[in-house]
Amino acid sequence: MTLLAAPAQPAEVDGVRVRVDSPVSGDVVRGRTNVAALRGVATAGSRPSRFDVMLVIDVSGSTQYPSGIDVDNDGEIGEQRQPLVRGLPSIRNSDPDDSILAAEVAAAKSLLVGLDPVRVHVGVVSFSGEIDPVTGRRRSPTQVDAFLEQALTGDFGRVAQALEALQLRGPSGGTNMEAGLKLAVRELSGATGTQSNPSPGAKRVILFLTDGVPSLPFGRGNKQDEGDTAAVLDAARLAKVAAAMVNVYGLGPNAISYPVAAEQMAAISGGLYTPVRRPGDIVSMLSGVSFANIDDVVAVNLTTRDMSGPADILVNPDGSFEGFVPVRPGTNRIRVSALASDGSRGSTEFDIVFKHQDLTDAELQAELERVRERNRDIQLLMERKRQEAFRQGERERQLEIEVEDQGGEEP
DSSP: OOOOOOOOOOOOOSSEEEEEEESOTTOEEEESSSEEEEEEEEEETTOOSOEEEEEEEEOSGGGGSBOSSOTTOSSOOOOOBOOSSTTSOOBSOSOGGGBHHHHHHHHHHHHHHTOOTTTEEEEEEEEOOOBOTTTSSBSOTTOOOEEEEEEEESOHHHHHHHHHHHHHHOOOSOOOHHHHHHHHHHHHHTOTTOSOOOOTTOEEEEEEEESSOOOOSSSOTTSOOHHHHHHHHHHHHHHHHTTEEEEEEEESTTTTTSOHHHHHHHHHHTOOEEEESSGGGHHHHHTTOOSSOEEEEEEEETTTTEEOOTTTEEEOTTSEEEEEEEOOSEEEEEEEEEEETTSOEEEEEEEEEEEEOOOOHHHHHHHHHHHHHHHHHHHHHHHHHHHHHHHHHHHHHHHHHHHHHHTSOOO
């Protein structure tokens, strides 16, 4: 497979850069309450401010099982039921719209909400693999096991439609992770014959969602063979050559015990592996992913010494942010600071003039609803971060137990 070289990165000074798009310095801001709305972008280090993101979705047969949450919000949570009469097939999911696949699609659609279509282009790849019911192996050695559902685009409406069509087709077949990863790498690289047009200088990101282990292209389609794992790792090395970072999300109760291929796929490419024990949790978790390595943004009013609270500013995956800062009538000096994943910080300062303005009841109600909606989004993000901190603590605790059991010390 011929790949284009990794995109050239612009020569930039290392550190965290913060740009406030609204309000700009000198603006007169009017409002009924003593807060001013902020909107801007934070970027870390020499990382670009443009992103090409490929969503890679597992549509294998096992994704028909329940996700553990009410994905379709119909008041019922799909569950697996055993047959009442011996010999009858079991009900794999009492509500197919609550399946793992449905959760993957809902997560991908929720991710789109926080992205800037000018700076971020998104594509969709699906993967599975047809299995011969007689031999248990691939139906054909030349079959296609991964499909480009949507080429890279800033039209998120088209991306959402592609995701919905993917869900309507439903789950089937085995799990050919290699095919899904290779196709995503090709599209991000703009290799010959691809449909995507990568953005010059954009950071390449693959978000890889799967509920199992690779069972294809080698051997029987219902189990993992050494060749299946080796194929995935070879594909991950291609991703590294193409400067495509692979973040893998393992869905299901065995997400911590099974992920040899998934963990190594992420590690080789410079990405992260995240286990998601209850598959449905991927819906809230994916919306909190950061492409820009920006963990938090805080606004301080240097004039009043007041600062934004933990639920006042929402940071989107691409580093863009929106929220509020406390103000008082008159001139206010504002500092907006961003914290990067590596602990580095950056900030910018500007002046605004705030004046009180009465709002109509309808305008006030609309403003309150907007604040409530933003707070719900931030609470979901905070919950995801609490879950990640808990999982990290559990992994460290398990490592300590293993070291104690072995009677030695951690190297």
